[in-house]
Each structure stands twice: as C-alpha cells, then as structure tokens.
Amino acid sequence: KAGVTQTPRYLIKTRGQQVTLSCSPISGHRSVSWYQQTPGQGLQFLFEYFSETQRNKGNFPGRFSGRQFSNSRSEMNVSTLELGDSALYLCASSLGISWEQYFGPGTRLTVT
Amino acid sequence: GIQVEQSPPDLILQEGANSTLRCNFSDSVNNLQWFHQNPWGQLINLFYIPSGTKQNGRLSATTVATERYSLLYISSSQTTDSGVYFCAVEQGDNYGQNFVFGPGTRLSVLP
Numbered sequence: 001k002a003g004v005t006q007t008p009r010y011l012i013k014t015r016g017q018q019v020t021l022s023c024s025p026i027s028g029h030r031s032v033s034w035y036q037q038t039p040g041q042g043l044q045f046l047f048e049y050f051s052e053t054q055r056n057k058g059n060f061p062g063r064f065s066g067r068q069f070s071n072s073r074s075e076m077n078v079s080t081l082e083l084g085d086s087a088l089y090l091c092a093s094s095l096g097i098s099w100e101q102y103f104g105p106g107t108r109l110t111v112t
Numbered sequence: 113g114i115q116v117e118q119s120p121p122d123l124i125l126q127e128g129a130n131s132t133l134r135c136n137f138s139d140s141v142n143n144l145q146w147f148h149q150n151p152w153g154q155l156i157n158l159f160y161i162p163s164g165t166k167q168n169g170r171l172s173a174t175t176v177a178t179e180r181y182s183l184l185y186i187s188s189s190q191t192t193d194s195g196v197y198f199c200a201v202e203q204g205d206n207y208g209q210n211f212v213f214g215p216g217t218r219l220s221v222l223p
Contacts, residue, residue: 031209037153043198043213056210088153097209098142098162098202103155 002027004093004104012110018079021107025072025093032074033101034066037088046089049074050096078109086111114139118199118214125189125221133184133217135199143202144175146184148195149216155198158184189221 005024013019025032034046045058049068066076072093078085088108092101115138125131135144146158159166159173161182166173170189175182186193196218200211 033209033211035211035213042215043200043211045210045212048209050209058210090153090155092155092211094209100143100157100160101145101200101202101209101211102157103147106153108153 004091004102006089006091006104006107008107009105010108010110012112013081014112015081015083017081018077019081019109020075020077021089021091021109023074023076023091023093023104025074025091026102029093029095029102030072031094031096031099032068032072033092033094034074034076035090035092036060037090037106038084038086043090046076081111083111085109114141114201114203114212116199116201116212116214118197118217120217121215122218123220125219127189127191127221127223129189129221130185130187131189131219133186133197133199133219135182135184135201135214137180137182137199137201139180139203140177141201141203143211144182145200145211146173146182147198147200148193149198150195158197186219189219191221191223194219194221 033048048056068074094101117136147155163177196216199214
C-alpha cells in the first residue's frame with residue numbers, strides 16, 4: 001500500500017507571496033492533518049480534515065488555510081508569506097479519531 | 113491543553129548500549145504514538161501504544177495510561193538509531209484528530 005505523499009518536497013518563496021502544498025493520504029484514509037515543524041516551536045498542529053470538513057484547527061493565523069477534496073487529497077495554503085513561515089510542513093493521514101496516524105515526507109518551505 | 117514532556121532532551125550512547133526514553137503527559141489520552149524522525153525529516157512510526165506493552169525487534173514500548181507516562185526502550189543501539197524520537201498524544205475528542213507532540217529526545221549513537 002502506498003504511503004502518504006506530499007508535493008512539492010522543497011519550495012523557495014519570497015515574502016508576501018502565497019503557496020499551496022498538496023498531500024495525498026493512504027488509500028482508504030479519510031482524515032488528513034497538517035503540522036508545522038520549526039526549530040523554535042517544534043511540531044505544531046495546523047488543522048485536520050475528515051470527509052471534506054475541517055474538524056479541528058490549531059492556533060495559527062487566518063493566513064493558513066486548507067481544504068480536502070472528495071478523494072481525500074488535501075491542500076494547505078499560506079497567503080502573504082512571512083519569514084517565520086519557513087518550516088517543514090508535514091501531513092498525516094489516518095482512518096479517524098484515535099487511529100494510528102501516518103506521516104508523509106514533508107514539504108520544506110523557505111521564505112526569503 | 114494537554115502538556116507532553118520528554119526526557120532526556122539529549123542522549124549520547126556508544127553503539128551496543130541500551131537506553132530508555134520517557135514521555136509524560138498531563139491528561140488522559142486515546143492515542144499515543146512514538147516516532148523516529150530521520151535526517152530528512154520523515155516521521156517514521158515506531159509504536160501505536162495508547163496502553164500496554166509492545167515489542168518490535170530491538171525496540172519496545174510501554175504505556176501506563178493511569179499514571180500518564182510512556183517509555184521507549186532501545187536495546188543494542190546502532191548508529192542508524194540516531195535521530196530525534198518524538199512522543200505524540202491525542203485526546204480524541206469529538207472535534208477531530210489533533211496530535212500534541214513532545215519536544216523530542218535527540219539520540220546520537222557513536223560507533
């Protein structure tokens with residue numbers, strides 16, 4: 001069974017631009033979660049989608065948004081990029097609440 | 113919200129040594145997982161262990177949910193075990209999945 005895939009793997013953007021990251025979950029998984037990892041803050045939860053509905057959201061500004069499609073693939077968008085948005089963005093998928101989560105390889109975003 | 117602590121923050125071992133990593137959490141959880149983050153950033157699943165004991169080769173884990181801690185044991189460590197180990201917990205409320213990660217333990221295994 002194929003694992004969680006994320007595209008692109010690396011991205012360099014300029015302050016003020018916007019970016020869209022993509023995540024394809026494991027086949028059959030309907031829950032997709034997004035996390036941001038930075039050296040200073042560690043791994044922090046962004047949001048979670050299940051059957052195209054955002055069920056949970058972390059403490060991030062409105063510049064961070066996401067969506068999930070009917071095939072469970074998910075995208076997250078960051079608008080008006082700031083230097084502090086430079087991070088590793090990880091996506092995870094699972095069957096649902098309290099089920100084991102599996103992570104993708106991540107997208108490393110650098111904002112200059 | 114729930115707090116997750118990991119100890120020790122850093123650990124340096126000689127190849128072949130054994131180690132114990134600890135994860136403490138401040139509230140009851142429905143899900144607890146241990147991950148190993150490789151140098152490229154990928155989080156690799158080690159154990160899904162909300163309670164009880166599991167073993168997988170040289171690794172084993174125990175979660176005592178009533179006392180709110182989990183332990184990860186690494187025996188006969190190898191240089192490939194180096195990396196950061198994370199504990200993550202989920203309270204599993206009706207509002208959806210939401211992992212809270214500990215700060216990690218950075219393990220260095222020397223040849």
